[in-house]
Amino acid sequence: NDSFLRGDFTAEDEKELSLRPATLGEFLGQPSLKENLSVFIRAARERGEALDHLFLAGPPGLGKTTLAGIVAAEMKAEFKATSAPALDKPKDLAGILTSLTENSVFFIDEIHRLKPVVEEMLYIAMEDNEIDWVIGQGPAARTIRIQIPHFTLIGATTKAGQVAGPLYSRFGISFRMNFYETADLEKIIRRTAGILETSVTPGAVARLAMSARGTPRVANRLLKRMRDFAQILGKSGDGTVTEKIVEEGLGRLEIDEYGLERLDRQILATIISRYNGGPVGAETLAISVGEAIESLEDFYEPYLIQRGFLQRTPRGRMVTDLAYEHLKIEAGERSAD
């Protein structure tokens, strides 16, 4: 896997859990989200109540899991995390809900993937702090209601549009996370470099932030790879990540000044050469570039759209003039295709 933007949590990330900010103050960027959230947290704490259920939507790697952990820490509450595919049966969910402590934070990642039977149990738990539990079988079966502790559900998703209305409506707080500003990414890179005890020149920080796709996770991963290049290929011998190292490193990883990877460019080039610039349906496009549709929609498209290379229209995906320009395809070649 040569991609820097995949959302998967890798073994390497696991080792670097210390990179995760632990408090809202350490969480950089996303100013309006942070301000509002800190008010809601303080208010709930003053009342001695659990925070209202919180919905977080946005592309992978923007810190949704990190933020959920921070909410628990700020609420001084216990934190439990799982993801929807792990909650296969109602009993999986019931097992967690009945073991929660009062006012704890329960995080479900990929909440758009919950099965309907599990989702139904969650509705009642969110609203009434109870679950329906069926005991016995056949004609002797009966349902009992079990009281569960008050808790804060934090649901995260990359696909807000796929979350069922009745589920979404039970969240009292909802934030859509956006890609980070370059200035905030610079701060995140400097913070990470400090924790990793790596020295990075200001020019290198700026260049990395530009290529980090507005995503802290990508920024941190790129920094780690540049640290490798600096250590092995650096001329200075002290492992400093310089702008020159970053230029060379990004070149070797085929990441351009917009943060586009090879597959991003392949997506744009495919739409141009095979579909005349589009529109082309997402499924057809995914097959053409040999990627799963999920990763196309979750990892690649949001950034291409945000940077103005791609448009989503009712008839499918279309490239913009900027894509032609970036791939250096002249108008003549366009019509010649």
Ligand code: ATP
């Ligand atoms: P998501 O759940 O949205 O996919 P995530 O929460 O899993 O994202 P992380 O893997 O936690 O993303 O984030 C990757 C790394 O980026 C974290 O280890 C953390 O160091 C860093 N990070 C994320 N957001 C921030 C932030 N706002 N400020 C500082 N560091 C951040």
